Amino acid sequence: MIEKLAIDGGDPVVTDGIPKGMHGPSVIDEQETNAVTKVLESQNLFRFSDNSEVLKFEQETVELLGVKHSLMVNSGTSAIICALTGGGIGPGDEVIVPGYTFIATAAAVVAVGAVPVIAEIDDSLGLDPTDVERKITLHTKAILPVHMQGVPGRVDQIVDVANQHNLQIFEDCCQCVGGRYRGRFVGTIGNAGAWSLNFYKVISTGEGGLVFTDDYEIYERSAFASDPAMPMWVKDRAEYIQVGDTWMTAPFSRPVLSSQ
Numbered sequence: 001m002i003e004k005l006a007i008d009g010g011d012p013v014v015t016d017g018i019p020k021g022m023h024g025p026s027v028i029d030e031q032e033t034n035a036v037t038k039v040l041e042s043q044n045l046f047r048f049s050d051n052s053e054v055l056k057f058e059q060e061t062v063e064l065l066g067v068k069h070s071l072m073v074n075s076g077t078s079a080i081i082c083a084l085t086g087g088g089i090g091p092g093d094e095v096i097v098p099g100y101t102f103i104a105t106a107a108a109v110v111a112v113g114a115v116p117v118i119a120e121i122d123d124s125l126g127l128d129p130t131d132v133e134r135k136i137t138l139h140t141k142a143i144l145p146v147h148m149q150g151v152p153g154r155v156d157q158i159v160d161v162a163n164q165h166n167l168q169i170f171e172d173c174c175q176c177v178g179g180r181y182r183g184r185f186v187g188t189i190g191n192a193g194a195w196s197l198n199f200y201k202v203i204s205t206g207e208g209g210l211v212f213t214d215d216y217e218i219y220e221r222s223a224f225a226s227d228p229a230m231p232m233w234v235k236d237r238a239e240y241i242q243v244g245d246t247w248m249t250a251p252f253s254r255p256v257l258s259s260q
């Protein structure tokens with residue numbers, strides 16, 4: 001506990017200057033440069049190779065977040081798309097999203113063929129649970145709360161609404177990477193969570209994203225949605241085919257993120 005704030009003459013907590021510029025990239029230094037150079041020198045650039053940097057980052061985030069599965073993709077938008085696909089959301093379904101968010105939240109719902117239904121926010125900056133309940137119809141399949149500006153929304157009340165109406169929750173944590181709600185990482189409370197690791201985020205590899213979940217079915221369908229060639233690498237599920245887009249990421253990302 002600090003006795004006196006620095007502005008009142010106390011000892012400053014940060015002594016070597018607050019980084020300027022964009023959050024993640026502002027801390028890039030020789031640690032990241034050396035780590036990326038090592039990956040290039042190793043020539044181990046394949047996502048599925050034994051010692052792949054992508055697999056390492058997925059393992060690190062499984063341990064950090066305390067979830068069972070984590071899938072690295074190339075953006076926060078594709079992380080949400082993969083999570084929704086993983087949850088079986090598709091044409092004819094409605095997904096409730098907040099009126100205050102980045103366009104990618106609603107765009108991801110449209111990308112899977114579902115309809116984004118906009119609900120009000122409240123002073124949490126996130127979804128107003130009362131308005132969410134008003135927006136539920138026979139077609140509603142999921143709620144997509146967004147934790148804006150690093151502030152977790154009203155997670156408990158949204159979970160209550162979801163449970164009462166048998167809806168899934170996909171948490172857009174793109175602006176709240178590493179944020180916690182009552183001691184739990186945001187994104188680990190609903191059915192799946194999504195991070196963005198883009199230029200503006202607190203840890204950044206320029207572009208990147210992560211889907212994480214405890215649910216193997218969601219993870220598996222997300223993985224297949226991220227890479228239509230997945231059956232070639234997951235031999236025991238070779239009969240499973242999902243033709244879609246490719247949202248894979250390059251191995252340079254992990255050393256940058258892990259340094260940060």
Ligand SMILES: Cc1ncc(COP(=O)(O)O)c(C=O)c1O
Nearest residue numbers: 075076077102104174175196198
């Ligand atoms: C709330 C929110 N959701 C989704 C995204 C999409 O992330 P990305 O730009 O990595 O696709 C962003 C990005 O800024 C965001 O702020």
